[in-house]
Structures are given as structure tokens and as C-alpha cells.
Amino acid sequence: MKNKNLSGYDELFRQLEEKTALTEDEKARIPQFFESKNLEKKQYLLRQGDYCKNLAFVAKGALRSYTLDDKGQEHISLLAWEGWWVSDFKSFIAEEKAILAIDAIEDSEVLLISRSNYEALLEEIPSMERYFRILYQNSLVTKDRRLISSNTYTAEEKYLHLLKMYPFISQRIPQNLIASYLGLTPETISRIKKNLVE
Amino acid sequence: MKNKNLSGYDELFRQLEEKTALTEDEKARIPQFFESKNLEKKQYLLRQGDYCKNLAFVAKGALRSYTLDDKGQEHISLLAWEGWWVSDFKSFIAEEKAILAIDAIEDSEVLLISRSNYEALLEEIPSMERYFRILYQNSLVTKDRRLISSNTYTAEEKYLHLLKMYPFISQRIPQNLIASYLGLTPETISRIKKNLVE
DNA sequence: CTTTTTTCTTGATTCAGATCAATGCACAGC
DNA sequence: GCTGTGCATTGATCTGAATCAAGAAAAAAG
Numbered sequence: 001m002k003n004k005n006l007s008g009y010d011e012l013f014r015q016l017e018e019k020t021a022l023t024e025d026e027k028a029r030i031p032q033f034f035e036s037k038n039l040e041k042k043q044y045l046l047r048q049g050d051y052c053k054n055l056a057f058v059a060k061g062a063l064r065s066y067t068l069d070d071k072g073q074e075h076i077s078l079l080a081w082e083g084w085w086v087s088d089f090k091s092f093i094a095e096e097k098a099i100l101a102i103d104a105i106e107d108s109e110v111l112l113i114s115r116s117n118y119e120a121l122l123e124e125i126p127s128m129e130r131y132f133r134i135l136y137q138n139s140l141v142t143k144d145r146r147l148i149s150s151n152t153y154t155a156e157e158k159y160l161h162l163l164k165m166y167p168f169i170s171q172r173i174p175q176n177l178i179a180s181y182l183g184l185t186p187e188t189i190s191r192i193k194k195n196l197v198e
Numbered sequence: 199m200k201n202k203n204l205s206g207y208d209e210l211f212r213q214l215e216e217k218t219a220l221t222e223d224e225k226a227r228i229p230q231f232f233e234s235k236n237l238e239k240k241q242y243l244l245r246q247g248d249y250c251k252n253l254a255f256v257a258k259g260a261l262r263s264y265t266l267d268d269k270g271q272e273h274i275s276l277l278a279w280e281g282w283w284v285s286d287f288k289s290f291i292a293e294e295k296a297i298l299a300i301d302a303i304e305d306s307e308v309l310l311i312s313r314s315n316y317e318a319l320l321e322e323i324p325s326m327e328r329y330f331r332i333l334y335q336n337s338l339v340t341k342d343r344r345l346i347s348s349n350t351y352t353a354e355e356k357y358l359h360l361l362k363m364y365p366f367i368s369q370r371i372p373q374n375l376i377a378s379y380l381g382l383t384p385e386t387i388s389r390i391k392k393n394l395v396e
Numbered sequence: 397c398t399t400t401t402t403t404c405t406t407g408a409t410t411c412a413g414a415t416c417a418a419t420g421c422a423c424a425g426c
Numbered sequence: 427g428c429t430g431t432g433c434a435t436t437g438a439t440c441t442g443a444a445t446c447a448a449g450a451a452a453a454a455a456g
Contacts, residue, residue: 067346075350077342090339099346122331129327133320136334141288143341144275148265148297150348151381152273155443174403183349188443190405353413374433386413388435 008036008059008109015057015083020131029125033117039063039104045086046102052091054112058084061108064177065100076180079105079173085135105177150183156192158182206234206257206307213255213281218329228326231319232309237261237302243284244300250289252310256282259306262375263298274378277303277371283333303375348381354390356380 009031016022022030039045039061046052048068056063062081065088066074077100080086088098092115113121122129149161162169162182169178176186207229214220214228237243237259244250246266254261260279263286264272275298278284286296290313311319320327347359360367360380367376374384 067350069350075346077346077349089335089342093335093339122328126324126327129324129331130320133327133331133334136331136338137287137291140334140337140341141291143338143345144287147341147345147348148273148275150345151275152265152267176403185444186404187406187445191443194405372433383414384434385415385436389413392435 008057008111009034011059011082012057012111016128016131019134020127022127026125026127030121030128033121034111034113037110037112039108039110041104041107044101044103045110046088046098046100048099048101049097051095052088052098052100054114055085055087055092055118056102057111057113058082058086059109059111061104061106061110062172063102063104063108063110064181065102066180067099068101074180075183076177079169079177079181081172105173155182155184155188156195158184159189159192206255206309207232209257209280210255210309214326214329217332218325220325224323224325227323228319231315232311235308235310237306237308239302239305242299242301243308244286244296244298246297246299247295249293250286250296250298252312253283253285253287253290253316254300255309255311256280256284257307257309259302259304259308260370261300261302261306261308262379263300264378265297266299272378273381274375277367277375277379279370303371353380353382353386354393356382357387357390 012030012034013022013027016030034057036059037045045056045063046065058080060082062079063086064076064080065078065086066076068074078084078086086102088100088102090096091098091100095115122132149158153161159178159182162178173181175189179186179189182189210228210232211220211225220228232255234257235243243254243261244263256278258280260277261284262274262278263276263284264274266272276282276284284300286298286300288294289296289298293313320330347356351359357376357380360376371379373387377384377387380387
């Protein structure tokens with residue numbers, strides 16, 4: 001086995017074992033499929049228009065994926081910290097150009113798996129097929145809830161719903177990124193907070 | 199094998215074989231896990247607050263899932279026609295009360311699979327584990343795009359984007375349901391259409 | 397400790413889309 | 427053929443959140 005920083009894999013195994021059982025033999029084989037990468041705050045993992053060659057597991061730190069609209073405004077589609085996966089899925093799977101950009105919002109460590117290694121991993125280790133089925137199943141539930149929130153709730157309800165789901169988020173993620181994630185402006189968040197105090 | 203209406207299973211197999219290979223033996227075993235049900239237009243498959251006991255495959259017709267907000271307004275989260283799956287996933291998986299209602303918007307035929315049969319199916323037929331992994335993977339891509347659309351686009355862009363993805367939708371789904379799906383009002387859709395003609 | 401950069405707050409104004417209200421239209425049932 | 431019920435259009439008005447514009451505060455950099 002190549003010289004690998006194993007710390008990131010601990011976090012990966014913790015995640016995997018939450019959803020599926022792994023033998024020691026499987027655990028020994030898994031790191032070969034991945035490659036570790038450190039990112040500094042603001043460093044890009046993917047740029048819009050590039051091909052998304054990897055699926056990334058966040059072992060440490062936090063990343064965001066986002067689109068840029070015509071006016072150059074950023075719209076965050078995902079905030080991913082330890083234990084989350086991030087990529088432009090469509091680009092990764094269908095080998096199209098990415099519409100998402102991904103960068104680090106803190107100094108981070110990610111574990112990258114290429115398309116071919118991903119296919120091989122699913123093929124060779126059936127419990128990984130199961131892991132990803134369950135992961136995606138859960139992600140779908142979360143995305144569904146977010147979509148409902150986005151179409152149904154007022155700005156204040158969206159903000160409160162987010163705090164309820166991720167109580168620590170305001171300690172970790174700046175307000176302007178939270179705003180972008182919720183499809184609101186930083187000013188609106190600021191006013192909501194003021195209202196809540198009263 | 200029990201006496202089953204096989205027509206619905208043809209549509210199911212077509213869907214399955216788009217994503218994974220099935221042996222004749224597997225195809226013979228699959229129907230046992232499901233139960234067919236006919237629904238008339240407006241008939242409920244699931245009500246808010248009930249437990250979602252089944253995952254439903256739409257063999258014929260069309261269904262919608264939706265939430266009701268405080269003011270009694272409906273917000274459609276999914277329109278599902280032939281080849282689509284529909285349920286309150288969170289309720290189905292975690293055995294919680296459903297926040298979604300599901301009903302038929304046309305006379306329909308669905309194939310229902312219970313939680314325990316779903317688990318058994320995935321266990322006994324590994325290519326079904328693969329099928330659902332790929333299905334969910336693709337659904338995630340679609341949901342992501344919808345979320346971006348919802349947070350980034352104007353009303354007109356949302357409508358055009360929908361038409362581009364499902365060109366036949368306006369022939370099949372009434373405008374007021376399309377509006378609800380997009381998080382808009384029917385009046386807004388009407389005005390957009392008028393503007394587009396000019 | 398000082399300077400620079402980034403984030404957050406507050407106020408004034410604007411605007412896209414909702415809401416309210418009325419009318420027209422189409423198809424299902426009798 | 428009428429008649430009712432649900433769906434679509436159009437206009438007038440309202441409103442929640444965006445935008446524009448300054449500062450204040452906090453964090454990072456030197």
C-alpha cells in the first residue's frame with residue numbers, strides 16, 4: 001500500500017460503518033481506491049465548465065458547491081463538512097461539463113475517488129453498493145425536505161428550519177454563505193435575526 | 199404464482215432493464231414482492247399523518263405527492279407518471295408519520311412494495327440493490343437541478359426549464375398543478391405564457 | 397497595536413410575483 | 427340542449443424580500 005495519511009480514512013470508515021458492515025479485509029482494500037488531498041480555504045476542487053473527475057469525501061474541514069448566475073451571483077447548492085460527499089454528480093456520472101463549482105470554505109482534507117475507481121469499488125465490494133444505495137436514499141429525503149422548504153416556507157421559516165436541522169451551523173458557516181444556501185440575501189438573514197431577538 | 203395482472207410488470211421490467219441486467223429467473227421472482235393496485239383519478243394512495251407502508255411504482259397513469267401548509271395550500275413535491283416511483287420516503291424508511299399526501303391525477307395502476315418486501319428484495323436480488331443505487335443516484339441529480347432552479351431562476355426561467363425537461367407536460371398536467379410543482383401561482387403561469395407568445 | 401479585509405447591520409427604495417376579484421371558457425353530468 | 431363545477435385568463439393592488447447605499451463591527455494580516 002502506498003504511503004497514505006490514514007487519519008482521513010478513519011472518518012470514512014466511521015461513515016461507512018454507520019450504514020453497512022465491513023470486514024477487516026474490505027477495510028484494508030478500500031483506501032486503494034481513494035486519493036487524499038489537502039485544500040486551503042478558498043482553494044477550488046472543481047470549476048464550472050471543467051469535467052468533474054472525482055467524487056469527494058470530506059474527511060476534515062468544510063466545502064461548498066455552488067452555481068454562478070448571469071449576474072455573477074453565487075447560489076450555494078450544498079454545504080459539506082466532515083462525513084459528507086460532494087461533487088457535481090451529473091458531471092461525474094455522465095461525463096458532462098460541470099455546472100457547479102466546488103471550493104473549500106475552511107482548510108480541509110478530502111478523499112477523492114475517480115469514476116473508474118468508483119465503478120470498480122461498487123463492483124468489487126458489494127457492501128459499498130449497499131452503502132451508496134442507503135446514502136443516496138437518505139440524501140433524497142434531505143433534498144426533498146429542502147425543496148419543500150424552498151417552495152413553501154417564508155424566509156424566516158427557512159432560516160429556523162435550517163437552524164433546527166444543523167444547530168451548530170451559525171457557529172461554523174458565515175451568514176452570507178447561509179443566506180446563499182437558503183436562496184436569501186445576507187440582509188434578510190440579518191433582519192430575521194433581529195426580529196427573533198425581540 | 200398468484201393471479202396477477204402482468205401488464206404493469208412489463209413497465210416495471212422495462213425500467214429495471216434500463217439500469218441493470220436481469221436473468222429470466224430473477225424476472226420470475228420479482229412480481230411476488232409487489233402487489234398491484236388500481237386508483238381512480240383523485241383517489242388517495244397516502245394521506246398526511248398516516249404511515250407510508252409502501253413504495254409505489256407507477257405502471258400506468260400519473261400521481262402527485264404534495265404537502266399542505268398552514269393556509270391549506272397545496273405544494274406539489276413530485277409529479278410521477280409511468281416508470282416513476284413515488285412515496286413519502288422518510289416515512290417509508292424511518293417508519294414516521296407522513297408529511298406528504300399522494301393521490302392520482304389520472305386513473306392509474308401502481309405496483310406497491312412493502313418495507314419488508316423492499317428489504318428482502320434488495321437482500322435476495324443483488325441487481326436490485328444496484329438498480330436502486332443507480333435510480334437514487336439519478337434522482338439526486340434531478341433534485342439538485344430542481345433545487346438550483348428553485349433558488350436561482352425567475353418564474354419564467356423555471357417554467358421554461360420545466361418545459362425543456364418534460365416537453366409533453368403541458369399536454370398532460372393541468373396548469374394549476376404545474377404552478378404548484380414550480381412553487382408559483384396559476385396566474386403567474388398564465389401571464390408567462392401570454393408574454394412568451396408576444 | 398494598527399491597518400486592511402471581510403462580515404454584519406440598518407435604513408430607504410424598488411420590484412417580482414402573490415393575492416384579490418371578476419369574467420370567460422370547457423367539458424361532464426343530467 | 428342546458429347547468430354546474432373546475433380551470434384559465436386578465437386586471438388592480440399589495441407585500442415580502444431584493445437591491446442600493448452607508449456604516450459598524452469583527453477578524454485577519456502585517
